[in-house]
Amino acid sequence: GAGVSQSPSNKVTEKGKDVELRCDPISGHTALYWYRQSLGQGLEFLIYFQGNSAPDKSGLPSDRFSAERTGGSVSTLTIQRTQQEDSAVYLCASSGVSYNSPLHFGNGTRLTVT
Amino acid sequence: GNSVTQMEGPVTLSEEAFLTINCTYTATGYPSLFWYVQYPGEGLQLLLKATKADDKGSNKGFEATYRKETTSFHLEKGSVQVSDSAVYFCALSVEGNQGGKLIFGQGTELSVKP
Numbered sequence: 001g002a003g004v005s006q007s008p009s010n011k012v013t014e015k016g017k018d019v020e021l022r023c024d025p026i027s028g029h030t031a032l033y034w035y036r037q038s039l040g041q042g043l044e045f046l047i048y049f050q051g052n053s054a055p056d057k058s059g060l061p062s063d064r065f066s067a068e069r070t071g072g073s074v075s076t077l078t079i080q081r082t083q084q085e086d087s088a089v090y091l092c093a094s095s096g097v098s099y100n101s102p103l104h105f106g107n108g109t110r111l112t113v114t
Numbered sequence: 115g116n117s118v119t120q121m122e123g124p125v126t127l128s129e130e131a132f133l134t135i136n137c138t139y140t141a142t143g144y145p146s147l148f149w150y151v152q153y154p155g156e157g158l159q160l161l162l163k164a165t166k167a168d169d170k171g172s173n174k175g176f177e178a179t180y181r182k183e184t185t186s187f188h189l190e191k192g193s194v195q196v197s198d199s200a201v202y203f204c205a206l207s208v209e210g211n212q213g214g215k216l217i218f219g220q221g222t223e224l225s226v227k228p
Contacts, residue, residue, distance in 0.1 A: 004157075033215065042220035043158075043203065056215060091158070102148065102160040103216055 002026070004106035006092050012112045013082055021077040021109045025094030032075050033095075033103065034067055038088040046090075049075065051097075082113045116141045120204050120219035127194055127226050135189040135222045137178075137204035145206040147171075147180050147187040148216065152201045161189075161202070194226045 005024040013019050025032050034046040045059035049069045060066070064082075069075040079086055089110050093103040121136040139145065149161040149171070162171030167182035176191045187204060204219040 035218075043216075043218040045215060045217065048215045093158075102163060103150075103158075104160075105158040107157040 004092055004094055004104050006090075006106035006109050008109060009107065010110045010112075012114060015084060015113055016081055018078065018080045019082055019111065021079075021090050021092075021111070023075045023077070023092030023094075023106060025073065025075070025092070026104055027073075028096075029094035029104070030072070030097050031095045031101070032069055033093045034075070034077050035091040035093065036088045037091055037108070043091065046077070079111075082111075084113045087111055087113045116145070116206060116208055116217045118204050118206055118217055118219035120202075120222050123201075123221070123223035125222060125224050127224070129196055129226055129228050130193045131226075133189070133191040133194045133198075133224070135202055135204075135224070137187045137189065137219060139185050139187065139204075139206050141185075141206055141208055143208045145208045147178070148205045148207070149176070149178055149187070149189050150203040150205060150218075152203065152221075154200065158203065194224070196226045196228055199224055199226045 007022045030051045032049040035043045037043050047067045048056040064080045067077045089108040091105055091108045093105045095101040095103045117140045119138050146165045148163045150158045151161045152158045162173040164171040164180035167180050170179045178187050178189045201221045201223045203221045205216045207216050
């Protein structure tokens with residue numbers, strides 16, 4: 001079926017505004033991840049959902065960042081009171097249950113905070 | 115903790131040259147190891163993986179061998195092509211309560227000139 005879908009593909013927002021980024025994982029994948037890729041940097045882990053377990057939020061950089069996953073499928077990453085340093089590409093990925101299942105990435109949302 | 119270190123880029127090679135991109139890791143437990151590739155304008159995709167010591171992952175002419183004794187997973191290709199120009203990411207995941215969360219290296223940009 002379809003791959004991981006993210007929307008919007010690009011988002012420009014003013015400093016201080018809230019933004020919501022959406023991820024639609026591959027059907028049947030129980031694990032969902034959010035990563036952030038800043039210019040010239042590697043991939044920074046943000047948050048991980050696995051089935052009905054409590055999410056691993058250990059990578060969220062501040063309390064302005066939050067994410068939820070409704071019905072074990074679609075996920076929304078919310079950034080409140082955006083700052084210029086939040087500008088990055090936000091990547092979503094999904095995978096099967098096994099810890100060595102490969103991740104399937106979406107094309108990302110490029111966020112620019114002006 | 116768990117971490118991945120890659121050689122810094124950019125790496126510039128002529129077509130048909132031999133490629134090595136070094137990757138070393140630190141992990142608690144027994145990680146699975148991965149190489150992901152990001153072609154220009156595209157999302158990340160799995161290139162190859164190895165799930166236990168001495169395993170060799172291979173795909174598209176690329177190879178990497180899981181070396182537990184040196185905690186390494188170096189990526190090699192005998193003869194690169196212009197189409198191999200991309201950013202390459204080494205990653206690990208560890209079984210346990212971290213589930214399949216991938217820890218990525220910072221990425222190595224490869225540029226192949228005709």
